[in-house]
Amino acid sequence: MAIPIVPQLLRAHLAELAENDERHDGRARWESRNTELEIGVLRNAEGSAKVRIGDTIVYAGVKFQIMTPYPDRPNQGGLMCSAEIRPVAGPNWEPGPPSPESIELGRVVDRGIRESGCIDVDNLCIIPGEKAWQVILDLFAISDDGNLFDAFALAGIAALKSAMLPEVKFEMSDSDRPLPVSKTPIMCSYHKVGGRFVYDADGREELGGDERIHITLGDDDHVHSLQKGLKGIFTENEFSEIMEHAQSRCKELREMVHNAEEAD
């Protein structure tokens, strides 16, 4: 991503607002932008979801391939998760090989889903040592106005939960079966803007802010992935404040995924 001229005025403006506990778009510190989730939106994907958080819009699509299981895990299938931010998503995203930013995005989302154990990889084995399903989750942004992490993670888990194993296409049975996904890991991201952490930073807050922290929590509030990104220093107190908010927000978002699943 091309880094725009660092707007010192924007930084100063955001810091000034922060002193009065305000944000530039009028939100409270822990308030998110309007969040919408739709599932089953793309017909050629075996599972799909679209997430809109404010002006950030992303898609997630699930495809399946047949893989040879790894020699040390002959009874297991695999999960591959990758994020692509193409230049369609904003004026500063450039064409070319995956940028470090998009690789980080994909890997952090991947860890949250993988480590939660929501996908039973043993269930994906077809012939031990020979054939297994590989689940491929592709995350695709079309409009970036900040907080792609949360948008990708939400779209990703929703797409997986709606995915059908294409057993008819691969001539393995007469009907497709749902991909078993037992848990709903949810990511919440915080950005330090004007000296304090806020939830769901938009594009301008990301531009005029400092470090960010991403937390993925599972069904029982177990922590599945953490990531601190960008330059900055934070304290234990700051972290526990974030963690406390993440626990309540993850519940709300998990509810949103469950509702979308039922509506599908």
Next chain:
Amino acid sequence: MGGYGDVQMIDENGIRVDGRGPGDLRPVSIETGVIPVADGSARVIWGTNHAVAAVYGPMECHPRKIQRQDRAVLDVRYNMAPFSTTDRMRPGFNRRSREISKVTADALESVVLLEMYPRCKVRVEIEILCAEAGTRCVGLTAASVALAHAGIPMTDMVVSVASGKINDVVVCDLNKEEDNYGEADLPMGILPNSGELVFLQMDGDLSQAEFQQAWDYNMEAAMVVHQIMVDALKGGDA
């Protein structure tokens, strides 16, 4: 084309596999303003094709070596999302998407008034999210609407449609089976106000009479799609 003449895709009454008559288009719907961070954008849903296009610019031209002193540079990219096809598409450019990007740029450069923005760049990004058949036409159509939505001056919008031949019958707007197993495919980019062309490709086997019929189908369909494009642009943003 595949040329599998034994796959029956049209019955004796001229009804195609998806229920259309030979001259019928798939349902087309267009929406503008679908990418809020872009200067102009459009979504085109055409059958089960789903394409979005974004326009950024006119902006400073990078890298400098592609800058032109007398006009703007049009930087067009056509890409298919990895989950857009039946089998997963590996991310990144391939020869097909390079070619389509180039012919799309050639078509759009013919209508955009580039000389109004010397030394600038206008970026046109076409993303296919769900592919059925005729994605290059859907992408070019979406790009035209996005350019108009961005307020980039053009002499006309390009409307792109493909007709072809299945089981020796000329039909309008090929769907996936017809594209895979049909005998010919003729995609065209039409300027609806003048009936002129800025984009033309063809592969397969058409007699002179069949070619004329396919051409006429494309011309008629372009007028229908053009009206949908105009309505979308007049109808206000999402």
